[in-house]
Amino acid sequence: MRADARRNRDKILEAAREVVAERGTDVPMELIARRAGVGVGTLYRRFADRSVLLAALAEQYVYELMDALDHAVAAEPDAWTAVRAFVAHSVEKSRGAIAAALAGTSAPEARQALVDRIDELVRQAQADGAMRPDVGTDDLMEVLNVFACHPGVVPARFLPLILDGLRSSPPSS
Amino acid sequence: MRADARRNRDKILEAAREVVAERGTDVPMELIARRAGVGVGTLYRRFADRSVLLAALAEQYVYELMDALDHAVAAEPDAWTAVRAFVAHSVEKSRGAIAAALAGTSAPEARQALVDRIDELVRQAQADGAMRPDVGTDDLMEVLNVFACHPGVVPARFLPLILDGLRSSPPSS
DNA sequence: CCTAAGCGGAATGATGTCCTCCACTTCTAT
DNA sequence: ATAGAAGTGGAGGACATCATTCCGCTTAGG
Numbered sequence: 001m002r003a004d005a006r007r008n009r010d011k012i013l014e015a016a017r018e019v020v021a022e023r024g025t026d027v028p029m030e031l032i033a034r035r036a037g038v039g040v041g042t043l044y045r046r047f048a049d050r051s052v053l054l055a056a057l058a059e060q061y062v063y064e065l066m067d068a069l070d071h072a073v074a075a076e077p078d079a080w081t082a083v084r085a086f087v088a089h090s091v092e093k094s095r096g097a098i099a100a101a102l103a104g105t106s107a108p109e110a111r112q113a114l115v116d117r118i119d120e121l122v123r124q125a126q127a128d129g130a131m132r133p134d135v136g137t138d139d140l141m142e143v144l145n146v147f148a149c150h151p152g153v154v155p156a157r158f159l160p161l162i163l164d165g166l167r168s169s170p171p172s173s
Numbered sequence: 174m175r176a177d178a179r180r181n182r183d184k185i186l187e188a189a190r191e192v193v194a195e196r197g198t199d200v201p202m203e204l205i206a207r208r209a210g211v212g213v214g215t216l217y218r219r220f221a222d223r224s225v226l227l228a229a230l231a232e233q234y235v236y237e238l239m240d241a242l243d244h245a246v247a248a249e250p251d252a253w254t255a256v257r258a259f260v261a262h263s264v265e266k267s268r269g270a271i272a273a274a275l276a277g278t279s280a281p282e283a284r285q286a287l288v289d290r291i292d293e294l295v296r297q298a299q300a301d302g303a304m305r306p307d308v309g310t311d312d313l314m315e316v317l318n319v320f321a322c323h324p325g326v327v328p329a330r331f332l333p334l335i336l337d338g339l340r341s342s343p344p345s346s
Numbered sequence: 347c348c349t350a351a352g353c354g355g356a357a358t359g360a361t362g363t364c365c366t367c368c369a370c371t372t373c374t375a376t
Numbered sequence: 377a378t379a380g381a382a383g384t385g386g387a388g389g390a391c392a393t394c395a396t397t398c399c400g401c402t403t404a405g406g
Contacts, residue, residue, distance in 0.1 A: 005373095039384060041365090050364080158316075161305075165338030175405080177404070215352075
């Protein structure tokens with residue numbers, strides 16, 4: 001593969017990440033191409049069609065999220081703090097792409113591994129008594145997904161509210 | 174206006190409410206017509222185009238939300254409890270249509286009146302010390318909007334979490 | 347029973363998007 | 377330096393989706 005081709009491929013993936021994050025997975029291909037500064041022809045040369053491009057994105061994301069999780073766990077001995085850090089990082093960093101990564105049909109085994117690891121951490125946080133026992137990893141994923149699919153909301157503003165809602169023993173009224 | 178025509182008009186509005194709630198405001202007109210059990214021709218006879226239909230929906234909703242608010246306030250002496258009741262009712266009852274009602278461009282004065290009344294209640298709840306002082310009516314509206322625009326989430330599951338996050342003095346970690 | 351009001355849904359035309367194709371450009375190995 | 381393989385851009389064909397119109401038929405209701 002020629003060096004310039006590789007560069008373009010990277011630019012396309014980066015552009016796709018941005019545009020998908022902003023406008024969802026069914027954004028016109030031409031927008032992605034333009035954002036990457038290439039023609040649609042080039043895009044299609046690298047990714048046979050939209051689904052292939054999204055699959056590549058998804059795979060990239062799953063691995064990145066896995067890394068982020070590892071870092072959070074390594075940096076924070078407390079499970080709940082790690083969950084917070086991971087969620088905050090993921091939402092801030094990836095936005096819409098999370099949807100593609102988690103809800104898409106690509107790389108199912110890697111995705112499952114990620115979900116399993118998150119689940120482990122969630123159970124720990126619950127065992128520590130820091131997180132409500134009546135919400136699970138699925139709920140966490142759903143929250144991520146809402147942020148992912150709803151570009152309008154400002155994560156910095158709402159994430160703390162939602163994370164507070166996930167904590168244990170809020171005043172009961 | 175003939176009696177059958179009036180009936181059809183009502184069926185169309187009801188169908189539009191359902192379909193818009195499920196799939197958003199840019200749902201195909203034919204779907205609305207089919208759900209109502211009429212032909213598209215009939216739909217267009219009553220509502221000149223999509224924007225007119227949405228405006229009618231929006232107006233209807235704003236008044237309904239206003240009613241719901243009145244009821245919540247009348248039934249609950251406590252402001253925060255009333256906020257909870259109102260939000261829960263609105264989300265459960267209207268879903269996507271809230272978006273049309275609150276974000277749309279129709280009936281701006283009625284909408285403003287509604288927002289003002291909600292704001293009043295929120296301030297009261299905050300003055301009572303039941304609701305975080307660092308979130309306002311705008312945030313509440315945004316939450317409604319997220320539920321409205323994201324048909325995938327189950328309100329019964331997530332609303333309590335979010336409302337808990339809006340409450341005062343959650344444990345601080 | 348007459349007729350104005352109403353009705354359904356095929357037809358039309360406007361948009362918007364995917365993806366192909368090919369004449370032209372750029373790399374890079376020799 | 378240069379051949380030619382690899383890469384590129386973007387116009388355009390094919391297609392799908394919808395909004396809206398139109399008109400021959402049906403029906404309410406006086």
